[in-house]
Amino acid sequence: MRLNTKSRYAVMALADMASLRAIGPISLRDISLRQGISLQYLEQIFLKLKQHNIVKSIRGSNGGYILSKHPNNLKLSEIFLALNESVKTIGCERDSKKGCNGRSAKCITHNLWDELDLHINDFFENKKLEDLITN
Amino acid sequence: MRLNTKSRYAVMALADMASLRAIGPISLRDISLRQGISLQYLEQIFLKLKQHNIVKSIRGSNGGYILSKHPNNLKLSEIFLALNESVKTIGCERDSKKGCNGRSAKCITHNLWDELDLHINDFFENKKLEDLITN
DNA sequence: AGAAACTTGACTATTTTAGTCGGGTATATA
């Protein structure tokens, strides 16, 4: 069970931004250099972050991105949501009438995976971006 | 972030066995039919479960598998361990001197993933197989 | 003897991941 790099890099990049406590925009190029993440990969990631209003973009020379919210107010769950990295340890399609084994009823372990998902989501709900840079 | 089918099936199959509360061995063929899991895939899974002493095998006709422990005493973490399904959401190699970005220091998010791993492992440590069949 | 059931290694199709490539568009500044 592992996290994908997009989600990890997103958190890394945003933590990088937050730790600067900058006023103006921060360019992806700088984040790329500081964090060792491919610039073009960062662009993919920030496209989604922008669509979910986690960052705002400023185009053109001297442009870059700024955080839409104060790090104290940005839950990690919002970041994961933006990247479609849903926690879905479960086997069955969530809305389907059929269970994970193609039968109609929920399987014997269904509730377990539901609980696990909740447990993991709790973690992300209770972590703020600020928490990453203050200790 | 998803669980692989081997781990899910392992828990399903063991829960199936536990819920029978049988005295004698239970054949994979029966589990396969009841739970809708490929017999040959189950064989792969039970090989590992046996190697980790979670089940014992009885060969020959009327053979099958029996649980090595009472379901009340079998933590889910043991099952995941048996299938090498370690929780490793982290980016860097755990023992390496280098961080996830190839640099020497730990990255800004390293502690976060460590905490997440602990959080998830807690869940598995505190769940017993018995918990799946009593409610 | 024959059937049931475990044992094991090798193989493979599919899917997912982790990116790269290439061509844009917008804007600050000289």
Added chain:
DNA sequence: TATATACCCGACTAAAATAGTCAAGTTTCT
């Protein structure tokens, strides 16, 4: 206004992981 900087975005791809299947056993019960 020229130019460099930096965001924008769809398409593509190599590599790895996943989710199995296949084949050829061995053991033991009846």
